[in-house]
Amino acid sequence: MSELFSSTLIEIAQSVQSQKRSAVEVTQATLERIAALNPEINAYLYVDREGALAAAARVDRTLRDNPTRALPLAGVPIGVKDNLCTRGVRTTCASRILEGYIPPYDAHVVEQLRAAGAVQLGKLNLDEFAMGSSNENSAFGVVRNPWDRERTPGGSSGGAAAATALALGFATLGSDTGGSVRQPASYCGVTAIKPTYGRVSRYGLIAFASSLDQVGPLTRNMRDGARLLSVIAGHDPRDATSAVVPVADYEAECGRDVRGLRVGVVKNITAGCEPAVVKAFQAAVEQLSKRLGCEIVEVELPHQRYALSVYYIVANAEASSNLARFDGMRYGLRVQGEELQNTYRKSRAAGFGAEVKRRIMLGTYVLSAGYYDALYLKAQKVRTLIRGDYTRAFSQCDVLLTPTAPSPAFRLGEIADPLAMYMQDIFTLPPSLAGIPAVSVPCGASPEGLPLGLQLCAPHFEEARLVRLGHAYESISGWKPLALQA
Amino acid sequence: MSSSRISIEDVKHVAKLAALKLSEAEEARMQAELNTILAHMDELNEVDVSAVTPTFHSVVAAGALRTDVVLPSLSREELLQAAPAQEAGGFAVPKVLDGDG
Numbered sequence: 043m044s045e046l047f048s049s050t051l052i053e054i055a056q057s058v059q060s061q062k063r064s065a066v067e068v069t070q071a072t073l074e075r076i077a078a079l080n081p082e083i084n085a086y087l088y089v090d091r092e093g094a095l096a097a098a099a100r101v102d103r104t105l106r107d108n109p110t111r112a113l114p115l116a117g118v119p120i121g122v123k124d125n126l127c128t129r130g131v132r133t134t135c136a137s138r139i140l141e142g143y144i145p146p147y148d149a150h151v152v153e154q155l156r157a158a159g160a161v162q163l164g165k166l167n168l169d170e171f172a173m174g175s176s177n178e179n180s181a182f183g184v185v186r187n188p189w190d191r192e193r194t195p196g197g198s199s200g201g202a203a204a205a206t207a208l209a210l211g212f213a214t215l216g217s218d219t220g221g222s223v224r225q226p227a228s229y230c231g232v233t234a235i236k237p238t239y240g241r242v243s244r245y246g247l248i249a250f251a252s253s254l255d256q257v258g259p260l261t262r263n264m265r266d267g268a269r270l271l272s273v274i275a276g277h278d279p280r281d282a283t284s285a286v287v288p289v290a291d292y293e294a295e296c297g298r299d300v301r302g303l304r305v306g307v308v309k310n311i312t313a314g315c316e317p318a319v320v321k322a323f324q325a326a327v328e329q330l331s332k333r334l335g336c337e338i339v340e341v342e343l344p345h346q347r348y349a350l351s352v353y354y355i356v357a358n359a360e361a362s363s364n365l366a367r368f369d370g371m372r373y374g375l376r377v378q379g380e381e382l383q384n385t386y387r388k389s390r391a392a393g394f395g396a397e398v399k400r401r402i403m404l405g406t407y408v409l410s411a412g413y414y415d416a417l418y419l420k421a422q423k424v425r426t427l428i429r430g431d432y433t434r435a436f437s438q439c440d441v442l443l444t445p446t447a448p449s450p451a452f453r454l455g456e457i458a459d460p461l462a463m464y465m466q467d468i469f470t471l472p473p474s475l476a477g478i479p480a481v482s483v484p485c486g487a488s489p490e491g492l493p494l495g496l497q498l499c500a501p502h503f504e505e506a507r508l509v510r511l512g513h514a515y516e517s518i519s520g521w522k523p524l525a526l527q528a
Numbered sequence: 529m530s531s532s533r534i535s536i537e538d539v540k541h542v543a544k545l546a547a548l549k550l551s552e553a554e555e556a557r558m559q560a561e562l563n564t565i566l567a568h569m570d571e572l573n574e575v576d577v578s579a580v581t582p583t584f585h586s587v588v589a590a591g592a593l594r595t596d597v598v599l600p601s602l603s604r605e606e607l608l609q610a611a612p613a614q615e616a617g618g619f620a621v622p623k624v625l626d627g628d629g
Contacts, residue, residue, distance in 0.1 A: 146606040189548070239587045253585060282592040283585070351569040362546060370620050376612035381625045385551035399548060403558055404565060406546040417569070422582030424575050429583055444571065460561055477586025502587055526541060 043385040046071055047209035048525050051118050051266035054212050058117030061105055064115025065098035069161050072119040076210045084183045084227050085159065085205040087124050089164035090131050094119065097161045105197035111343050114273055115157030115309035118392055120155060121211040123202050124165035125172055127246040135248050136180035136401045137170045139368045139375045139393025149246020151215060151257050151274045156275045163211050165458040167201030170395045170420050171365065172217055172250045172452040174198045175225055175466040179397045184454055187229060188524055189492055193451040196226030199260065202232035206260040213261045214271050219251050220353050221470025223258040228446035228495025231484045231524060234260045236500045239430040240285035243278030251360035254474050264483065268292035271505060274406050287503050301335035303511060306439030315448040320495045323445050341435040347426040349463060349472040352428065355421035362405030368393065400460060426514050436501045441511050444469045446482040446495030473499045473511055481508045534562050
């Protein structure tokens, strides 16, 4: 059976489309694998066994009745992060405040997956409301890194990354606000794409920071990621920030030559990273230049060092506004108080975890009278400078290269200080603030055998460039994915 | 301007704005944590932003407007399904007292 799980998403889709395999057979095998392996990892909060088998049967029926009906994700079992609304299937954001909540509608990306023939497996664990970098902030238990069960898978899409690495599904959808698909992908040795802001509809993605959130695919290789991105990208009138920009043929970029592509590197970018990260990054630069013929260009991003402060002001301000809706009135947990205000306060106190409360407090503070100008407005101005750095850099290079994370996966419980935890996102935050697309691809391992990631960034709506270079790099990197047992 | 000196009174005030009921222990912990985080953010004072406009939208989407016609939405029944309490086809909520609750 491990031969099935070593298959790529595209291979599965092709075999179901051509009716060589049935969707039910693939789904059944995947569900069995999840039942066996998920209890230790806790990647899935909920597995919709009945729904998945019914959806698979529908796909088989559709193809039997009309074999020429093209389904790009025919019969592919996929899990989605539990901050994506799934109609009739509980959606919690890993929070007690939404325990038992069942959305009456599907997120846009969930609809797109279904229309492409994918089979919805269930909901993946995350840091509560996508706030975190380790999946330790979930109200329903931590997720364990499949490479070392005493370590975190990263966050906030920890469940998605762990599930993808372990082939508990052939791909997953996560969400990324400051690095939440890229950093866990780096820790779990898988590939992730954070699209340009506005590339993928946020309709049905339970909001954390509205000017930063994006849904992104996590896959075991770049070509699979390209296909999944094609399925979920595109204009959706229900999301007012959804871009009206044509979706490129991302898959066609795989295999295209990258000779002469200008790759920008910031001097001393790896200062402060663990030695293994420095080594792997240098090796990657060598490979891009010597084996792929890329031109390495030194660039500057002078305001990048302020990204952490800017992000934690802006994102938390937006979060404090977005999470105001969880008040015990229309959905979710209600803890009855004597009257209205007290009911709000008690419900929210009981429902939110410590990190969420911390961020709401910070966000409320920076927006409050007397502090708005000095903190929030100032941060948004520095954001302009950060974005300007990228515009300048991209006049000198085509793709920017950084490590994805300053270290490999850390141990569960190792990082207690909030600020130290925020530092894990040091490379992923600036692209989010600028709204530019970024991917993480595996680029080696630490001496302990823990995966390391390489981040590629491109100008707005140039995901095609990232797929092209990511695929080319993947084909020569020598990276070995997690060995799968039967 | 140093924004890094938050008092317990400030914490209580912000908690009220955020509709969060915090215990005394939580208030103390929050004060310490917020002060540490905000002290780090003082680094933004190094940056000259006198000639800079803020970025509220990193990418501005075109086509956000549509014709003003009624389109199908979710039904009342679907939307009330998740309600903690309902009454007469609406959300039943606790009474509002005069003044501060």
